[in-house]
Amino acid sequence: MNKLTTIAVASMIAFNNGINAQDNVKQNEVNIGKSDIRLGSDLMTPEALWAMGRISSAEASPDGKHIVYQVGYYSVKENKSHHVICITDAKGNDNRQLTTSAKNETDPTWIENGKRIAYLSEGQIWAMNPDGSGRTRLSNIKDGVEGFKFSPDGKKVIIIKSLPFHDIIKKNPDDLPLATGRVATDLMYRHWDHYVESIQHPFVAKVTENGIDSEYDIMKGEPFECPMEPFGGIEQLAWSMDSKSIAYTSRKKTGKDYSISTDSDIYLYNTETGETKNLCKPDDYRPIETDATHTMKDQKVNSAENLANNPGYDTNPQFSPDGKYIAWQSMARDGYESDRNRLCVYNIATGDKTYVTETFDSNVDAFCWNHDSKSLSFIGVWHGCVNMYQTSLKGEVRQLTNDWADYVSISPANDGNKILAMRQSYSAPTDIYVVNPGKEIKKTEIRRITQENKHITDQLSFGKVQQRWVKTTDGKNMLCWIILPSHFDPNKKYPTLLFCEGGPQSPVSQFWSYRWNFQIMAANGYVIVAPNRHGLPGFGSEWNEEISGDWTGQCMDDYLSAIDNAAANLPFVDKDRLGAVGASFGGFSVYYLAGHHDKRFKCFISHDGAFNLESMYTDTEENWFSNWEYEDAYWKKNISANAKKTYENSPHRFIDNWDTPILCIHGEKDYRINANQGMGAFNAARMKGIPAELLIFPDENHWVLKPQNGVLWQRTFFGWLDKWLKK
Incomplete structure (x- = not known):
């Protein structure tokens, strides 16, 4: 083991035991027996996956000589994570x-021109x-810090904090401190996994x-969020090179308007x-009235004349090193969360x-x-790879x-033209690379430049990856x-899984x-x-874009083409032992295929899949998604052919055709x-007498x-597959 592996294991053991790792570690050295990381088999297991360190950020020092980064470790025993x-x-x-x-x-970052490293611990900024x-x-800072970014001159810092918000969910009476009820007055009363x-x-x-002190709110009194839910972070804000301005991302809408729109903008705040100036829209811009139950695709907000006003997602601004430009990621159309993300460059002097x-x-x-x-x-x-x-x-x-x-992040290496990146593939967890x-x-x-999990992956036999075009x-x-x-034998026939991707517009790239994890599926034969x-x-x-409004058309034919042409013709695929698995839209795909597979598959697994699209339309919190993908509310389905087709082909309408064991997985x-x-x-499966688990x-x-x-x-996943595909 190298020093980093040794101390990582020591830190993890200390974390599991609830003690300070410094008590066990002297000068980054400790004797750890091989049994602490020895797997006992060369096949991937869930425990091996959870033993891996997960690199989540990296930043080069100003002189380019060092890189600071964050790694997360997980304890199955303690059911917790530990980040170092x-x-x-x-x-x-x-x-x-x-x-x-x-x-x-x-959240490590370099400050004081590389002399110090700032980071978060227990909700405060340390160095x-x-x-x-x-x-x-x-x-x-009162109530704690959730994110931060120092100005280039080091004299100021952006701090992200959460504030109480009761515009959508009323504050409960003070004399009912134990009341758990919530009174909601508009949409977006909950988002992703929490009440707003x-x-x-x-x-x-x-x-x-x-x-650090004397903080002040640059959006004081505004009922809008920055960064934006549900996944936004400090990357949605940027300092100007002279430390006098901040570019930030915000969707300045609430309630129903927020729930149907993806229109976020880039704002420039002068410290x-x-x-504050909106860089995406003119000063005299007025919101365009929209129909909340119809796709934005053909509404005025997405007309040719309004596209110049950036009605779609605009996020993640960055100032150029010479201070003349701001670049950001920009989607053209409102209501389409999977529109093509372009790179927009804004000339600060001209506004172009x-x-x-x-x-x-x-x-x-x-x-x-x-x-x-x-x-x-x-x-x-x-073509299925995320490159640079x-x-x-x-x-x-x-x-x-x-x-x-898949390159999953990118930043300057601060060494000439070199670029610092994190990269992963089907056969390798994330590591840090320098690209020249x-x-x-x-x-x-x-x-x-890192080999975070080499001590684990060196013990594993991975399955080979191939490309086929059909x-x-x-x-x-x-x-x-x-x-x-793993241990592939071309003379054998293997049970085979059709993987159905989610999104519906998420790539099947080298994630x-x-x-x-495809390698743990390969390890299970x-x-x-x-x-x-x-x-x-x-x-x-x-x-x-051919998926929107056509969830049960060409894409479902593609799944069957893949299993019929890319797989079934291979001599090592057992056509009598096929399964289909997927999550989110992939889970929806599994539910749909269960009623239309013509006995191709012997079992199914659906994770967090949509089953009843009429229910889904009003159940989901981000209503722009169902509006764009279905085109209309289900009570207006006869307005367009796509909406009619969508609702009439909802998986729940084909339960009569279900005849195959299915595992359903969901988070409450x-x-x-x-x-x-x-x-x-x-x-429905159990009422019909079909073998099923939830x-x-x-x-x-x-x-x-x-x-x-x-x-x-x-x-549970592999127990179900083995039960029906390995008999």
């Missing part, structure tokens, strides 16, 4: 863990030297020799005058906006400015990498990933998941077929697709986040 801060040199030769207490320490010494608490009784606001505070990735017909997933301020690097999916690209301010795009991998772009793809240098029923070509079982069906990004906008805190959907499917999580949302629930999920 690590550092390495830019060559990856000296990986060390800086924080060793049993407390969570997160330490790059060697982990000299720890000092910088803030004493607070919102985040950005504050600016002074940084002095005595610490000296207190003035230029979209510099128009020739890249896919999403910009993340980006950063290059040091010359004349170009930007970004990552985006194409570069664009000039004129929109000249070129590809930098061509890997069977070449003039041609083949001359780009990619150097891995014809769809409309005559197009579809990419399918094929993952072979590494700690739940939907299954072939996996993962098609990039119609509706997924990375194959052009036309392919991507899933407010995107409510748990009644999974319960309804399970109840795995219900009262404390989980659309995902499964707690370690013991995660292990239970995996054991």
